[in-house]
Amino acid sequence: MHHHLSTHSFRASHALVKIDARVKLLSALALLVMVITSQGSAFPLVVAAAGIFFCLHLGTPVRLLALRFSEPIFIAVVVLLLKTFFSGNAPLFSFGLLGYELVAHRDGLDAGLLIAGRILGGVTLLGVVGFSTPFTELMAALSWMRVPQVLVDVALFAWRYLFLLLEDAQVVYHAQKNRLGYVGCRRALASFGTLAGVMVIKAFDNSQSITTAMVQRGYDGVMPMSMHRPLRVAEVGSALLFVGAMAVIRLI
Amino acid sequence: MGEAASFVNAGTLPHPPAPSRKGRGSAWVSVLLVGALFDFLAATPAFAMHISEGILPFSWALVWYLVLVPFLALGARRLNALAREDLSLKPLVGLLTAVVFIISCMPIPVPTAGTCSHPCGTGVSAILVGPLVSVVVAAVSLLIQALFLAHGGLSTLGANTLSMGVIGSFSAWFTFRALRRMGGSLGVAGFFAGIVADWATYSATSLFLALGIRGDAPLWPLFTKVVVAFLPTQLPLGILEGVITAGMVTLLYRKRPDLLVRMRVISEKEGSVNA
Numbered sequence: 001m002h003h004h005l006s007t008h009s010f011r012a013s014h015a016l017v018k019i020d021a022r023v024k025l026l027s028a029l030a031l032l033v034m035v036i037t038s039q040g041s042a043f044p045l046v047v048a049a050a051g052i053f054f055c056l057h058l059g060t061p062v063r064l065l066a067l068r069f070s071e072p073i074f075i076a077v078v079v080l081l082l083k084t085f086f087s088g089n090a091p092l093f094s095f096g097l098l099g100y101e102l103v104a105h106r107d108g109l110d111a112g113l114l115i116a117g118r119i120l121g122g123v124t125l126l127g128v129v130g131f132s133t134p135f136t137e138l139m140a141a142l143s144w145m146r147v148p149q150v151l152v153d154v155a156l157f158a159w160r161y162l163f164l165l166l167e168d169a170q171v172v173y174h175a176q177k178n179r180l181g182y183v184g185c186r187r188a189l190a191s192f193g194t195l196a197g198v199m200v201i202k203a204f205d206n207s208q209s210i211t212t213a214m215v216q217r218g219y220d221g222v223m224p225m226s227m228h229r230p231l232r233v234a235e236v237g238s239a240l241l242f243v244g245a246m247a248v249i250r251l252i
Numbered sequence: 253m254g255e256a257a258s259f260v261n262a263g264t265l266p267h268p269p270a271p272s273r274k275g276r277g278s279a280w281v282s283v284l285l286v287g288a289l290f291d292f293l294a295a296t297p298a299f300a301m302h303i304s305e306g307i308l309p310f311s312w313a314l315v316w317y318l319v320l321v322p323f324l325a326l327g328a329r330r331l332n333a334l335a336r337e338d339l340s341l342k343p344l345v346g347l348l349t350a351v352v353f354i355i356s357c358m359p360i361p362v363p364t365a366g367t368c369s370h371p372c373g374t375g376v377s378a379i380l381v382g383p384l385v386s387v388v389v390a391a392v393s394l395l396i397q398a399l400f401l402a403h404g405g406l407s408t409l410g411a412n413t414l415s416m417g418v419i420g421s422f423s424a425w426f427t428f429r430a431l432r433r434m435g436g437s438l439g440v441a442g443f444f445a446g447i448v449a450d451w452a453t454y455s456a457t458s459l460f461l462a463l464g465i466r467g468d469a470p471l472w473p474l475f476t477k478v479v480v481a482f483l484p485t486q487l488p489l490g491i492l493e494g495v496i497t498a499g500m501v502t503l504l505y506r507k508r509p510d511l512l513v514r515m516r517v518i519s520e521k522e523g524s525v526n527a
Binding site: 029032033035036037044068069071072075115117118119120121122123126127129130135138148150151153154155156157158159160161162165166169189190192193194196197198199200201202203204206207208210211214215219220221 | 304305306307308309310313324325328331332335336339340342343344345346347348349350351353354355376380388389391392393395396398399400401402403405406407492495496497498499500501502503504507508511
C-alpha cells in the first residue's frame with residue numbers, strides 16, 4: 001500500500017523532478033484538455049506512450065507502474081473490445097466463438113481506440129505528475145492556483161494520517177482474523193463493521209491529540225504552505241515549447 | 253493498495269467451503285457465461301465505480317464541474333465556519349477523509365461490467381459531519397485517488413464528486429435524519445443510510461455515464477443497460493455498505509457516545525443514557 005501510494009521520485013536528480021510543481025501541473029492540465037478533446041486516437045496514444053516512457057525514465061519500478069495502471073488499462077481494453085464487437089456498422093473480420101459469430105467493426109474499433117487512448121493518455125499524464133512531484137508540493141501548487149485553502153488543508157491532513165490509519169486498520173484486522181472474526185458471513189460483517197467503527201474512533205482520538213500538538217507549535221487554524229521559489233524562465237519556456245509541440249502534433 | 257485490498261477482501265468475504273475441481277470449473281464457466289451474456293445484452297462500455305479519466309467528453313466533464321462548484325463552495329464555507337469554533341475540526345475532517353479513502357479503495361470485481369466496484373464511505377461521513385462537509389471529504393478523497401492511484405481522474409473529478417459526494421452524502425443524511433425522526437434506532441437508520449448512499453451514488457454515476465457516452469442514442473435505454481451491468485454487485489454491495497455504516501454507528505454509540513453527541517448525531521440526553 002505504501003509503495004503503491006508512494007509519490008516520492010525514484011530518481012530525485014531527474015530533470016522532471018526539478019521542474020516547479022506549478023509548471024508541471026499546468027502543463028499536464030493543458031495536455032489533458034488536448035487529450036480529452038482529441039477526435040482521433042493517435043494523439044492520446046502518443047501521449048500515453050510518452051507518459052509511460054517518462055514514468056520509466058523517472059525510475060519507477062515496472063511492477064509499481066503495472067499496479068497503478070492495471071485498472072485503467074483493463075477498462076480501456078474492455079471498452080475497446082465492446083466497442084469493436086458490439087457497435088459500428090462496417091464489418092472488419094468475424095470469427096465463431098461458442099456457436100456465436102462475433103463480428104468486429106472498423107468504425108467500432110476506431111471509436112474504441114479513441115476512448116481507450118483518452119483513458120490511457122489521461123492516466124499516464126497524471127502518473128507522470130504523481131511520480132515526479134511530492135504531495136506537499138502538489139498541494140502548494142493547487143493553493144497557488146487558488147484552490148480553496150480549506151480543501152488543501154484537509155488533503156494535507158488526510159495524506160499525512162492515511163498511512164497511520166491503514167497500519168492501525170491492519171493491526172485490528174489481523175487481531176480479528178486470528179480470533180476467527182471472519183468465519184461465517186454474519187461474523188465477518190459484524191467484524192468488518194467494528195473495524196470501520198474502530199477506524200472512526202481512532203480518527204476522532206488522533207484529531208484531538210494532533211490538534212493539541214499543533215496548537216503547541218503555533219497552529220491557528222491555517223496550515224503553513226511550502227514557499228514557492230520564483231518561476232524560472234527556462235522551465236516555463238521549455239514547458240511552453242513542449243506543450244506547443246504537442247499541440248502541433250495533435251493538429252497533424 | 254495491494255495489502256489493503258487483500259485484507260479488505262479477505263475481511264468481507266467469508267471462507268467458502270472448498271469446491272471440487274470440477275465444481276470450481278463449472279462455477280467459473282457459469283460466471284463467465286453469465287458475464288458474457290450480460291455484456292452482450294448491455295453492450296455498453298464498462299467503467300469502474302469512479303468514472304475513469306478520459307471517458308466523459310470535455311463538455312460533460314465541464315458541466316459536472318460547474319454543477320459541483322456551488323456545493324463545494326458551501327461545503328468549504330461550512331467547514332471554515334465550524335473550524336473557527338473548534339480548531340480540531342479540520343484535522344478530524346482530514347482523518348475522516350482518510351477513512352473514506354480507505355473504504356472507497358476496496359475493490360470488488362464486477363464480472364458483468366468487466367471492472368471493479370467498491371463501497372462509497374460517504375454515508376458514514378455525511379452522518380458524522382453533515383452532507384456539506386461530506387462533499388469536501390469526498391472531493392479530497394477522490395482527488396488523491398485520481399492523482400496517486402489512477403482511480404477516477406481529474407477530468408471526471410466533477411462528475412465523481414457530484415455522484416459520490418453530493419448525491420451520496422445528501423441522500424444518506426436525509427435518510428438517516430428521516431428515520432431517526434420516525435423513531436428508528438441508530439443501527440436501523442445507519443443501515444438504510446448506507447444502502448441509500450451507495451445505490452444513489454451508483455444511479456447517479458450510471459446517469460452521468462449514459463449522458464456522456466450516448467451520442468445520438470436515446471438516453472433511458474442506455475441508462476438502463478449501465479444500471480443492469482452494475483446491478484449484480486451493487487445490490488449486495490449496497491447492503492454491505494449499510495451493514496458497515498450501521499456497525500460503525502452502533503459501535504460509536506456503545507463505546508464513545510460522547511463523539512456522537514459532539515457531532516450532533518444524538519442528543520446529550522441520549523448520550524448520557526448510554527454513558
